[in-house]
Amino acid sequence: MNKLLLCVVGPTASGKTELAITLAQQYNTEILSADSRQVFTELNIGTAKPTSEQLNTVKHHFINSHSVNMLYTAGDYERDALAILHRLFKTNDVVVLCGGTGLYIKALCEGLDALPYGNEERRQALNNTPIDELQEILQSIDAPYYYGIDINNKQRVVRAIEVYEVSGKPMSSFLLAQKQHRNFDIIKVGIDLPRQELYNRINSRVDEMMCNGLLNEAQQFYNQRELNALKTVGYKELYDFINGDYTTLNEAITKIKQHTRNYAKRQLTWFKADSVTWIKNAEEVVELLKNRSVD
Secondary structure, eight states, rough: OOOEEEEOSSSSSSHHHHHHHHHHHHHOEEEEETTTTBBTTTOOTTTTTOOHHHHSSSOSSSOBOOOOOSOOOHHHHHHHHHHHHHHHTTSSEEEEEEOOOOHHHHHHOOOOOOOOOHEEEEHHHHHOHHHHHHHHHHHHHHHHOOOOOOOOOOOHHHHHHHHHHHHSSSSSHHHOOOOOOOSSSSEEEEEOOOOHHHHHHHHHHHHHHHHTTTTHHHHHGGGTTGGGGGTTTTTTTHOOOOOOSSHHHHHHHHHHHHHHHHHHHHHHHHHHOOOOOEESSSSHHHHHHGGTOOO
């Protein structure tokens, strides 16, 4: 029987971490994180990383693994995650993946095609374009990709527009090309929460982040706010507040909640189009795997 990569996927704040840890303990294995922000060592509160207690309970990979000053792509993740899986599968029948970055998960499970590059002058022009204009362009030329990424990540938005302009094909068409063969089985499960419950969890998480010092964390990196890692929900709104774009801190917090809910909707759109089995709890996953005779 092939080894198994058990992917716990879904929107932010849906309870993926807790489920992944339960499953990793069930199968005495380790966890690969598939979160494009939790890789960054310097960012803790705003990325909703697993707690120190959770990290000590089960070994995690790709948590605190890179600096915000490093550019880390989905292609890098594919290469590094495959190398770790090769090692872990020597002693484990199951490895658990946990995360909501659809592009990372697709890269690992299916591979990515080589993407074309445009010229530096045009790329610079796109980088100088306001992010909201770029988002509108991306949504009009490639809605599937728009719903699968953090659209506040300017680098990814610019790259997708560049690929379209050079090739005449949307970025999503490259992701849907011939899947690469993996020598392990893949099962994807997602937690099926009522929409309002998910939104309540998101709002509560943002409040908790603020109580835990998210504003202070953002301020520490104010001079590095142009880094891609910091152009994401939670940090971007606080920098807008510091810069005077919002009148009050509460207005910025409201925007963080709104933009996080919007991101969760895009994540759900991405995963609903994938082969995900939606479940309520860990017991349903164990039942799902019984046919594979996994102990």
